[in-house]
Amino acid sequence: MIFFETYGDRLITAFQVHLFYVLTSVTIGFAIALVLGILLSRVPQYAKVIMPLLSVFQTIPGIVFIGILFLYLGMIPATVISALAVYAIFPILKNTYTGLLDIKKEYIEAAKGCGMSPFQTLLEVELPLASPSIIAGLRMSTIYTVSWAVLAAMIGLGGLGEFIYIGIASNNDQLILAGAIPSAIMAIGLSLLIDVLRRVVVPKGIRSVK
Amino acid sequence: MDASIILEHLYLVVMTVIFSVVVGLPIGVLAYLKPAGRKIVLWSVEILQTIPALALLGLIIIALGPGKMTVISGLVLYSLLPIVHNTCVGLENVDNGIKEAGKGMGLTQLDRLISVEIPLAFPMIFTGIRIATVTTVGVAVFATSVGGGGLGKIIYQGIRTQNINLIVSGTVSLMIMAVLFDVLMIWINRRLAKGAHNKAF
Numbered sequence: 243m244i245f246f247e248t249y250g251d252r253l254i255t256a257f258q259v260h261l262f263y264v265l266t267s268v269t270i271g272f273a274i275a276l277v278l279g280i281l282l283s284r285v286p287q288y289a290k291v292i293m294p295l296l297s298v299f300q301t302i303p304g305i306v307f308i309g310i311l312f313l314y315l316g317m318i319p320a321t322v323i324s325a326l327a328v329y330a331i332f333p334i335l336k337n338t339y340t341g342l343l344d345i346k347k348e349y350i351e352a353a354k355g356c357g358m359s360p361f362q363t364l365l366e367v368e369l370p371l372a373s374p375s376i377i378a379g380l381r382m383s384t385i386y387t388v389s390w391a392v393l394a395a396m397i398g399l400g401g402l403g404e405f406i407y408i409g410i411a412s413n414n415d416q417l418i419l420a421g422a423i424p425s426a427i428m429a430i431g432l433s434l435l436i437d438v439l440r441r442v443v444v445p446k447g448i449r450s451v452k
Numbered sequence: 453m454d455a456s457i458i459l460e461h462l463y464l465v466v467m468t469v470i471f472s473v474v475v476g477l478p479i480g481v482l483a484y485l486k487p488a489g490r491k492i493v494l495w496s497v498e499i500l501q502t503i504p505a506l507a508l509l510g511l512i513i514i515a516l517g518p519g520k521m522t523v524i525s526g527l528v529l530y531s532l533l534p535i536v537h538n539t540c541v542g543l544e545n546v547d548n549g550i551k552e553a554g555k556g557m558g559l560t561q562l563d564r565l566i567s568v569e570i571p572l573a574f575p576m577i578f579t580g581i582r583i584a585t586v587t588t589v590g591v592a593v594f595a596t597s598v599g600g601g602g603l604g605k606i607i608y609q610g611i612r613t614q615n616i617n618l619i620v621s622g623t624v625s626l627m628i629m630a631v632l633f634d635v636l637m638i639w640i641n642r643r644l645a646k647g648a649h650n651k652a653f
Binding site for chain 1: 499501502503504505506507508509510511513514586589590591593594597598604607608610611614616619622623626627630631
């Protein structure tokens, strides 16, 4: 285990930095996506135009976004975090929007009949019913973000990508694996955590339905 | 930037999609036929997806050396998930009554699969192929870091020389390619669905 003696400390730091990028950008992305998704679901006629436009935007590779932001913002963590957050938005936004739109009108009518205000309906009826879809989006975003965060190393900002880039440049498979395995573990670990979250958030009545 | 780079990128994408259909479709069918192995298969294609694209390519480069084959095999592994997943789920979702009817007519499992279940599941399978294609257009950017060329070359060059025009021209070509594939394949899928409908009724 000479490898760990040499790289152990750097690997732990890289893992922490990587995790930090992922958690902050997914949190920011999630907050923005949730609000936007709710707003868009109130105006489906506009959303029909906006959603396809956003999905075109999504085809821009992450590397371009980080590259361009790098030119304007420079070599700071905010560059990476804002680029990753933008990418985290789309799957969550899409799932929030479709999840809210798929809710049967009866439930909303029933809530209205119970005397709930639109805000109460959203909070107590619509969001809980859409939660399986929203969480599925969150899971997808998180897995992608772990993978995209590798690009931070491209502009010299650390994370597990450092090992991968150096490994590719020097043809060293040990270094590539040292970057790849922890990031795969991180993706799997976070997605398991989100599965736990789903169990807590999704209301009892619709838990059996996937 | 000239057309040859766009063609190079297109070549990577098309080869990847062909290979991933050739590999992914049988895996999806097998996963459907053998429920015992289904979980393991779906789980392993999902694990593949969690490995960063760059790392996956970096590992394959050690086995195969730099070049187009490295890129294509990496991209194939990456696009397996939507194809395998949609094939398996699509076949599963075929109406049970129809499957039973096939059985009742004395069709063997292979007959049923080829002439009943796969045709009915095809729109879903094709959607998986479409998602894989559009994703591949974007992921293929990484090809350049393992000597595979394509539009990634332009983009990397632009980033390295801080040339915004180069970055934008590479990106816009990429976006156009992704959107064209998307629109074309949605159109094909609709046509196929319509054709099947006409034949059936």
